[in-house]
Amino acid sequence: MxxxxxxxxxxxxxxxxxxxxxxxxxxxxxxxxxxxxxxxxxxxxxxxxxxxxxxxxxxxxxxxxxxxxxxxxxxxxxxxxxxxxxESQKIAYLGPEGTFTHLAAIKYFGSFAQFEPKDNIKNIFESVEKGVTKFGVVPIENSNEGTVTYTLDMFMQYNAKISGEITIPISHHLLSLTGEKRKIKKIYSHPHAKAQCKEWLQKNMPGIPVYDVASTAEAARQASHDEEIAAIASEFASTLYGLKFAAKHIEDYSNNYTRFFILSKNFSAKTGSDKTSIMFSLQDKPGALYNALKPFKDSNINLTKIESRPAKMRKWEYIFFVDFIGHITDEIVQKTLESVKQYCTEVVHLGSYPIFE
CATH class of the missing domain: 1.20.59.10 (Chorismate mutase)
Incomplete structure (x- = not known):
């Protein structure tokens, strides 16, 4: 039956x-x-x-x-x-295959896009600006390690726009060919991943040297050729490189996320649930930063991030990066930015894009 x-x-x-x-x-x-x-x-x-x-x-x-x-x-x-x-969608990301940036690109665009790994963040900006790829995916901040300042610096050199964002949870694993901790003689890791697993490594792998490599994916690639090497990398990387888990979830803090920007040549249309990113430089006057930020408070616009970076071409001057809730086409946003411009030497709209859900 x-x-x-x-x-x-x-x-x-x-x-x-x-x-x-x-x-x-x-x-x-x-x-x-x-x-x-x-x-x-x-x-x-x-x-x-x-x-x-x-x-x-x-x-x-x-x-x-x-x-x-x-x-x-x-x-x-x-x-x-x-x-x-x-149409074939070409997406540049921080490679090689198996990085968290690669994973973020797949989660945002789906696995049927055409993904092209780049050696560094600068090459991603360049690829988008020249139209070699239609989009690029770059890390912008980690909940534990903070802002990826190099990404911010690239906005001062290139005209790529922010058309989207995605945030993914970051979980690190100790991977090797055999999955046996006793056989591990050395560990490869990206410096950020190593820092996020510092306490676990000291407690569970004392005396095992940890070597820095360019990415967690590169660590996994190295481990795939030698059973005495372990990598700190993602579950995604373990699948790509045929590695086994020697230990799972070795990050010191479980609440670990990385936010990524989606780069393109164009701005996104308004959705009603949007975020805007700008950068500006200030006049050299007392209270200039206060004056530039006060219009946001007066308009009840929520600032979600503010970061400063040295202006590379001008000694002791800084560029400020600000994220806030709203779209550039909103009337209140336009009026607010007009007020902000009074106190700035330059205001650049980097992008308005849907808030990631």
């Missing part, structure tokens, strides 16, 4: 799969027609605002048992696969 019920349930699933397959191809055909219209009108094939709207609506319609997060992940892959039929 149970075997008959099992066979019936499986037959029902097979029938549903056939319907899903037919509907997916129908959806793809409609997307191809939309692509033809966009091409004729000179519109961009990728529309992050439309994608966000689709995923949000589907999550609202979801009645389970799949979670909203699972539904969004499934349909992001469908959207990514569909977009690949319209």
């Amino acid at each position: 149970e075997n008959e019920r099992l066979a019936k349930l499986r037959k029902n699933i097979d029938n549903i799969d056939k319907k899903i397959l037919k509907l997916l191809n129908q959806r793809a055909e409609l997307a191809i027609q939309i692509a033809e219209i966009k091409k004729a009108e000179g519109l961009s094939f990728y529309d992050s605002v439309r994608e966000r709207e689709v995923l949000k609506n589907l999550a609202q319609l979801n009645e389970g048992p799949f979670s909203d997060k699972t539904i969004k992940t499934l349909f992001r892959e469908i959207l990514s696969a569909t977009l690949s039929l319209q």
Whole structure:
């Protein structure tokens, strides 16, 4: 009786799969027609605002048992696969394969985009500015280690715009070919990852030297060639490089996240839940910073981040980077920035983009 019920349930699933397959191809055909219209009108094939709207609506319609997060992940892959039929999306990221930046790029764009690893953050900005890739993904801050200042410095040299953001949880694992801690003679790690696992390493791997490498992915690559080498890297890297877990979740603080910017040549349209990033330099007068920030308070605009960096070409002068809630097209934002400009030598709009959810 149970075997008959099992066979019936499986037959029902097979029938549903056939319907899903037919509907997916129908959806793809409609997307191809939309692509033809966009091409004729000179519109961009990728529309992050439309994608966000689709995923949000589907999550609202979801009645389970799949979670909203699972539904969004499934349909992001469908959207990514569909977009690949319209246009190949080239995405530059901080390589090599298996870095957290690579993972962030996949989570944002889906696995059907064309990902191109770059050796450093500067090359990502350059790739986007020259149009070699349509988008770039760069780390901007970690909840434990703070701001990636080199990324901020690149905004002073390049005209790439911020068109999106994504924040992902960071979890480090000790990986090796055998997964046996007793065989580990040395550990490779990116300096930031090493710092985030310092206490665990001192307690659990005393006397084992830890060597700095360019990325957690490079650490994993090195470990994939020698069973005496372990890497501090992600679960994603373990899959890519065929490594086993010698220890899981070795970060000292579990509440560890990294925020990434999505770079492009264009700004994002308003969604109603947006964040804006600007940078500005100040007049050399007493109270200049206070005067530049006061209009935000007067307009009740929430500042979510402020950071300063030395102006490379002018001794003892600084560039300030500010994130705040709102879109550049909002009337209150425009009026506020007009007030801010009175106290600045320069104000640059880096981007307005949907708040990551």
